[in-house]
Amino acid sequence: MTAFPLIGFLSQALILFSESAPRRGSSGRQLAETAHHGPIRSPGDINTQPGTKIVFNAPYDDKHTYHIKIINAGGRRIGWAIKTTNMKRLGVDPPCGVLDPKEQVLMAVSCDAFAYGQEDTNNDRITIEWTNTPDGAAKQFRREWFQGDGMVRRKNLPIEYNP
Incomplete structure (x- = not known):
């Protein structure tokens, strides 16, 4: 068994993690994501x-x-x-x-x-x-x-x- 499937899995996990991480809005404030409503704005x-x-x-x-x-x-x-x-x-x-x-x-x-x-x-x-x-x-x-x-x-x- 090679390590390549593991690398593929880790890169997919990293992509998913970075997509779900908090983002910053145009005003520099942090935006949180919710499953159904998009970004939460203060x-x-x-x-x-x-x-x-x-x-x-x-x-x-x-x-x-x-x-x-x-x-x-x-x-x-x-x-x-x-x-x-x-x-x-x-x-x-x-x-x-x-x-x-x-x-x-x-x-x-x-x-x-x-x-x-x-x-x-x-x-x-x-x-x-x-x-x-x-x-x-x-x-x-x-x-x-x-x-x-x-x-x-x-x-x-x-x-x-x-x-």
Whole structure:
């Protein structure tokens, strides 16, 4: 028996390995391959106004509403969703949506009345999650976009309560 069949096998394995190895996109970012969906591209950036935190001012015996602008600064359509650490006190409307490149949405974050100083508010925040929508998808939000093998990005906005 000669070693030539082994060499042929090794060269085939090397070709398969190099074809399945991560590639770099035109922006220099690494692209991963999936079996059915092609390359996974990192979602672009979003901008929010305000950019770093949400501030609610006393008194807290009434409901307060704060508006946040979410802007898709990237070049691809994204699906976005809001999570909150305190669903009893904090509400968001709309809680999710789809944004085309450079499109923006105004959403409301509401804080229900509560007894300030008697409840823990230290870890209150909202988190904006976003991911690229599949190519050709309708402009209608789908929760499963966040459950597949695509990349999901997050931005935390802490909530500050002024007494």
